[in-house]
Amino acid sequence: MAAESSPKLNTENIEMLPTYRVLNFGLAVLAAVTLFLLSTVTPLAQSSQLAAPASYVTDSAGVIDPQTKTRLEGLLANLKEKTKIELYVAMVDSTDGQPIDEFSQRLANEWNIAGKNTRTRSLLLVVSAASKNSFTRFSRTVQGQLPEGVLGEMSYRMRGPLSEGRFTEAVDGGVRTFVN
Numbered sequence: 001m002a003a004e005s006s007p008k009l010n011t012e013n014i015e016m017l018p019t020y021r022v023l024n025f026g027l028a029v030l031a032a033v034t035l036f037l038l039s040t041v042t043p044l045a046q047s048s049q050l051a052a053p054a055s056y057v058t059d060s061a062g063v064i065d066p067q068t069k070t071r072l073e074g075l076l077a078n079l080k081e082k083t084k085i086e087l088y089v090a091m092v093d094s095t096d097g098q099p100i101d102e103f104s105q106r107l108a109n110e111w112n113i114a115g116k117n118t119r120t121r122s123l124l125l126v127v128s129a130a131s132k133n134s135f136t137r138f139s140r141t142v143q144g145q146l147p148e149g150v151l152g153e154m155s156y157r158m159r160g161p162l163s164e165g166r167f168t169e170a171v172d173g174g175v176r177t178f179v180n
Helices: 011-016 018-047 066-083 100-111 150-163 167-179
Strands: 057-059 086-092 122-128 133-138
Touching: 057 066, 066 086, 066 167, 086 100, 086 167, 100 122, 100 133, 122 150, 122 167, 133 150, 150 167
Parallel strands: 057 086, 086 122
Antiparallel strands: 122 133
């Protein structure tokens, strides 16, 4: 009796084929590119939310009336002229699900305002309309010039109007508290 001989696949030889090597390498490259895209697409999409500020008050949420915005711009320009301290206000619809302190850190880094390594004496007040919350970030260079408790007082004065959705009043009161 003749033994039936079925062709056996020799796996050792397949691993050595050039097409197998190319396929294996291609899958590894595809996996690496996919991981890279997944890790960078989300931050890039979020960072396009706000363009760099053209003035001291950026109201992308559209909740601050034009008269108040103009008045605040004048106050903040005078603040810079007299003290060399820059206070920027960013009014946003939402923080994209991030805690407001993390969102403000990312925004400060993108705008190069009030970041840890920023050389300017600057602060960034971020107000979220969705969460009715605010956070103020400041640069190290301005820290020594800030009066004791001024940021806490500013936040305290804003809390009531913010919780009731009175954004113009909250931002106006907060900025005036800081300037005074």
